Amino acid sequence: MAAASPGERLNVAMIGYSFMGRAHAQAWSTVGRHFDLPVQPHMKVVVGRSAEKVEEARAKLGFEEAATDWREVVARDDIDIVDICTPGSSHHEIAIAALEAGKHVLCEKPLANTVEEAQAMADAAEKARVNGVRSMVAFNYRRVPALAHAKQLIEQGVIGDIRHVRAVYLQDWIVDPEFPLVWRLQADLAGSGALGDIGAHIIDLAQHLTGATVEELTGHTHTFVTERPLAEGSDGLSATGSGGTGPVTVDDAALVIARMSDGALATFEASRFATGRKNGLRIELNGSKGSIAFDLERLNELELFTADGTPATEGFRRILVTEGDQPYMEAWWPPGHIIGWEHSFVHEVRDLLVAIAEGKDPQPGFAEGLQVQQVLDAVQSASDQRGWVTVPE
Numbered sequence: 001m002a003a004a005s006p007g008e009r010l011n012v013a014m015i016g017y018s019f020m021g022r023a024h025a026q027a028w029s030t031v032g033r034h035f036d037l038p039v040q041p042h043m044k045v046v047v048g049r050s051a052e053k054v055e056e057a058r059a060k061l062g063f064e065e066a067a068t069d070w071r072e073v074v075a076r077d078d079i080d081i082v083d084i085c086t087p088g089s090s091h092h093e094i095a096i097a098a099l100e101a102g103k104h105v106l107c108e109k110p111l112a113n114t115v116e117e118a119q120a121m122a123d124a125a126e127k128a129r130v131n132g133v134r135s136m137v138a139f140n141y142r143r144v145p146a147l148a149h150a151k152q153l154i155e156q157g158v159i160g161d162i163r164h165v166r167a168v169y170l171q172d173w174i175v176d177p178e179f180p181l182v183w184r185l186q187a188d189l190a191g192s193g194a195l196g197d198i199g200a201h202i203i204d205l206a207q208h209l210t211g212a213t214v215e216e217l218t219g220h221t222h223t224f225v226t227e228r229p230l231a232e233g234s235d236g237l238s239a240t241g242s243g244g245t246g247p248v249t250v251d252d253a254a255l256v257i258a259r260m261s262d263g264a265l266a267t268f269e270a271s272r273f274a275t276g277r278k279n280g281l282r283i284e285l286n287g288s289k290g291s292i293a294f295d296l297e298r299l300n301e302l303e304l305f306t307a308d309g310t311p312a313t314e315g316f317r318r319i320l321v322t323e324g325d326q327p328y329m330e331a332w333w334p335p336g337h338i339i340g341w342e343h344s345f346v347h348e349v350r351d352l353l354v355a356i357a358e359g360k361d362p363q364p365g366f367a368e369g370l371q372v373q374q375v376l377d378a379v380q381s382a383s384d385q386r387g388w389v390t391v392p393e
């Protein structure tokens with residue numbers, strides 16, 4: 001597949017339509033209304049296992065067609081982009097088939113359930129790349145304007161050399177022991193629990209913002225509730241139970257202490273048991289000249305401290321990232337008019353479309369997804385061994 005020609009229409013096939021599928025569909029349907037795009041996405045087909053449910057999703061999300069066989073869909077000549085929003089266990093099979101069929105691929109995070117699967121995906125992406133096929137992992141938080149702005153400030157040296165990265169991702173949707181055993185709590189479907197689902201986001205963010213990688217770490221994972229009611233129906237993060245129970249086979253929480261390649265010390269905490277914290281992603285970076293802090297629950301803001309030599313008046317200041325010259329904001333509203341969580345997905349598909357049109361590799365690609373997978377794997381090994389582990393290069 002060569003780089004797309006200007007104005008070309010690119011047909012999107014989205015596999016999966018639950019919570020993440022809805023977020024991606026919202027992005028595909030919105031992006032062309034706010035950004036000037038070099039190529040136009042068209043929501044061609046949505047794929048799911050149940051004919052009835054996928055048809056409902058099609059009508060609601062705005063796809064042209066609904067289908068139940070992803071293999072047939074990814075092989076179709078009229079599909080240009082395959083967007084994978086399924087549980088991690090099917091990412092590698094779908095992504096590799098799509099790449100081999102010459103389709104550009106956007107894949108939800110974490111890239112896969114194991115390092116071996118992620119490696120096979122990265123290899124397939126590298127092979128397809130030679131023919132102009134692009135692949136991207138959906139670490140959407142990179143595209144929150146405040147975090148993209150933070151990256152620019154860090155690159156400009158505003159906070160100096162990074163000494164500490166302190167990142168947490170805290171949720172509480174499974175605190176109730178009666179909350180059912182949804183797929184995110186089953187290792188054969190999800191790979192890991194809080195570690196891969198939300199820990200992967202803060203590991204990616206820390207590496208992205210600093211431009212460094214996690215080199216060495218120790219970690220601990222823990223499951224507080226080991227048996228739960230079987231799930232009857234689930235939608236996103238809510239579910240109803242049925243009779244009987246089953247084992248929880250993933251972690252509920254993961255803690256990590258790490259050393260990064262730039263010499264910074266990092267801590268990561270991912271938990272689904274942080275009572276009262278709904279979607280609490282916070283990251284703080286302390287540098288030799290200043291600090292930056294971000295809180296997803298106030299996602300239009302950044303806190304910045306720069307030492308200016310006047311201790312009586314210096315302090316953290318709040319920057320509202322809603323100015324037209326800040327990343328992605330030119331497409332939205334006048335200054336001060338805030339945006340939300342869903343916009344990060346709009347920015348993600350915008351960047352993918354631009355990369356496809358320009359014949360460039362979008363970031364993060366599958367190689368970066370593989371590297372994050374190696375960090376996740378190292379955390380689990382460190383926890384199992386109760387020691388320190390070096391992340392493979």
Ligand code: SOE
Nearest residue numbers: 019109171197198201237279
């Ligand atoms: C559930 O924990 C979840 O939806 C994650 O899967 C997403 O990646 C995160 O952005 C929000 O929480």
